[in-house]
Structures are given as structure tokens and as C-alpha cells.
Amino acid sequence: MPLTRVRLSPGERAEIVVAVNGSNTLLRAMPYEDNAGLDRGDAAAFGVQDSFDILELRAGKNPTASAALPASLATIARLDPAAAAAERSFELQWFMINGAQMDMNRIDFSPTVDTTEVWTVRNVDDWPHNFHVHDVQFQIIDIDGSPPPPALAGWKDTVYTPPGVRFRLALRFTEYSDPTYPYMYHCHLLLHEDQGMMGQFLVLEPGQRPTPMTMDMTMTHRGHGG
Numbered sequence: 001m002p003l004t005r006v007r008l009s010p011g012e013r014a015e016i017v018v019a020v021n022g023s024n025t026l027l028r029a030m031p032y033e034d035n036a037g038l039d040r041g042d043a044a045a046f047g048v049q050d051s052f053d054i055l056e057l058r059a060g061k062n063p064t065a066s067a068a069l070p071a072s073l074a075t076i077a078r079l080d081p082a083a084a085a086a087e088r089s090f091e092l093q094w095f096m097i098n099g100a101q102m103d104m105n106r107i108d109f110s111p112t113v114d115t116t117e118v119w120t121v122r123n124v125d126d127w128p129h130n131f132h133v134h135d136v137q138f139q140i141i142d143i144d145g146s147p148p149p150p151a152l153a154g155w156k157d158t159v160y161t162p163p164g165v166r167f168r169l170a171l172r173f174t175e176y177s178d179p180t181y182p183y184m185y186h187c188h189l190l191l192h193e194d195q196g197m198m199g200q201f202l203v204l205e206p207g208q209r210p211t212p213m214t215m216d217m218t219m220t221h222r223g224h225g226g
């Protein structure tokens, strides 16, 4: 479905195909039409009203139009939520996920490699968040029970989660298992992740025992008299 705008939250990516027709084409950051649910003052302070040019494609001499956009860009095999080996829930609120802040010495869960999982992510705040997962990309199964729009139906690693909306994601862990070094999942709004809105998981081989790394969290205080 052709679009002239796609909504991206911090860290979120989109692949786009542009047909050029001999004139210049401008890629421009636009304000969030709904101020991302913030009041006007907060929206301005947090940049969601910003508008600026990012990239201009300039037509050369004797330009020729590119081919028309193909009707279908890619075929994506859908992960099967019914085959999920585990289902997990994530509530986003107050710089926390499921009521916990980042702790480098805590592993929240451990998927098994070569399995599919279904994660339900819900922003229960009155403030925008998003959700980013390391190691794998995911597919959005539904948004408040409805199928995702075409622009959100492909592989993603970050999804914008407006207040009160529930997303169900399908993820398949296919490689890079490691009983020691975890992957992270977090809100990708810089202020929020810096405040600890993040957790960790290990991807294990079937039957593998976790041996997570430990971090000495007192280290930075040594040599300062306590």
C-alpha cells in the first residue's frame, strides 16, 4: 500500500522504496499528528513536533522516470503463534518493565533456541514508550486484537507502543545461544532506557543450564573511601 508518511519512534526502522519521476524527492521528518498523546508543552519539549529535512533525491540531467512501484515488495513467511513454546507478558510503566528496572545481575527469562514465542506488550502508562528486542526481529501478530497495518506487518525490532495499546509479537530464536551473555529488551526512548527501562534474557540450547555473567556493581565506588 503506497504511503507518503510512516510513523517511526526512536530507534525504529523502515525500509522504503521510492519511485522517482524526474523531479526532486524530499525525505522529511514530520511532527506526530497526535503529539504522541502528550500535551502541547511536553510535545514541544520532547521533540515530537519537530520538522526538518533529512534527505533530498535530486534528479540529474536528462532524468528518466524509474519503473513503477511493484505491487508486492516482499513475501514474508508468517511465524505461527499457535506453535509458541512460551508466552510472556510485558507491562511498560514508570521507567520499568513488569515493575522492574535494569539489573545486570538479573536474567528475566530464558527462551530455548529454535523455538517460537509470543510476547504481549502493553503500555499501561499515560506516556508513550516503545519496545525494542535484541538478537531477533519479530512480527506483530495483532494490535489490540486487529491485524497490523501493512507498514507494521514486516520484520521489526522496535515497535512504537502508544499508551493503553496492547501488541502481540511473535519471535523465533534461531541462533547465537549463550548461557552466559544475555540479550536485552528495552524501551528505546533514550531517557527511559537510561532510567533503567530494560531487562535481560538468555537464549539457551535445549536442556542447557544458565551460567549468567555477574557484574560487581560496587566496582565504581572503590577507591573513593567507600
Ligand SMILES: [Cu+2]
Residues within 6 Å of the ligand: 128, 129, 130, 187, 188, 189, 192, 193, 197
Ligand atoms: Cu519509554
